[in-house]
Amino acid sequence: MKKLILWDIDGTLIVSHGAGVRAMEKALIKRFGVTCDLGRIDWAGRTDSWITGEIFRHVGLPDTPQNTHDYLETYLELLPAELRDGRQGQVLPGVLQLLEQLHHRQDLAQGLLTGNLRRGAELKLTHYRVWHYFEFGAFADDSPRRNDLGPHALRRAKERHAVEFDPANTFIIGDTPHDIECGKVIGARTIGVATGRYSVAELTAHAPTAVFADFADTAAFLRVIDA
Numbered sequence: 001m002k003k004l005i006l007w008d009i010d011g012t013l014i015v016s017h018g019a020g021v022r023a024m025e026k027a028l029i030k031r032f033g034v035t036c037d038l039g040r041i042d043w044a045g046r047t048d049s050w051i052t053g054e055i056f057r058h059v060g061l062p063d064t065p066q067n068t069h070d071y072l073e074t075y076l077e078l079l080p081a082e083l084r085d086g087r088q089g090q091v092l093p094g095v096l097q098l099l100e101q102l103h104h105r106q107d108l109a110q111g112l113l114t115g116n117l118r119r120g121a122e123l124k125l126t127h128y129r130v131w132h133y134f135e136f137g138a139f140a141d142d143s144p145r146r147n148d149l150g151p152h153a154l155r156r157a158k159e160r161h162a163v164e165f166d167p168a169n170t171f172i173i174g175d176t177p178h179d180i181e182c183g184k185v186i187g188a189r190t191i192g193v194a195t196g197r198y199s200v201a202e203l204t205a206h207a208p209t210a211v212f213a214d215f216a217d218t219a220a221f222l223r224v225i226d227a
């Protein structure tokens with residue numbers, strides 16, 4: 001039975017040091033002429049579509065499908081320039097080595113389970129040169145609720161690999177309690193990593209299968225996958 005590895009992006013694979021947040025803030029100004037300090041919104045681990053609803057509520061914009069579409073299109077237009085702006089964004093420790101090792105294993109498949117829009121995920125991961133590791137994923141386009149994304153990821157994994165993946169052999173990896181929760185709702189195993197805004201202790205409180213400070217010890221990560 002093949003195992004399935006599903007990665008979160010921000011705070012897990014990469015940190016973009018606010019590129020996404022800056023693009024969201026600038027898109028609000030460009031599209032609606034409105035400013036909003038996104039620091040006021042608890043966006044970590046949320047989907048871009050959910051965050052959009054929160055921003056609209058904060059600034060008093062009508063939360064309509066047209067406004068959401070226009071806003072997110074503008075965000076995607078502005079994101080590449082913010083990524084190029086750089087400011088020490090990086091692929092997080094151990095991640096490149098893990099992606100490369102897992103990529104060559106026939107007993108595993110790896111995809112994305114992320115609150116990014118699909119196009120936003122592609123822009124970010126292409127910028128950091130790791131997009132080619134991911135053949136499928138579940139994204140904010142699928143649902144604004146992160147807890148809905150697990151079944152979408154399992155379905156796409158099945159379509160891509162022509163085998164059924166058992167949630168019990170699925171690992172959902174992320175840097176927030178929302179990642180752990182969305183894994184648990186489908187009966188998956190979960191791995192927390194404290195390279196985002198939550199500490200090891202905070203993630204441990206949500207009882208994932210395993211927690212790491214970071215993925216620098218790739219052998220320790222692989223022991224969890226292979227247990």
Ligand SMILES: [Mg+2]
Pocket residue numbers: 008009010011012044045174175176196
């Ligand atoms: Mg994250």
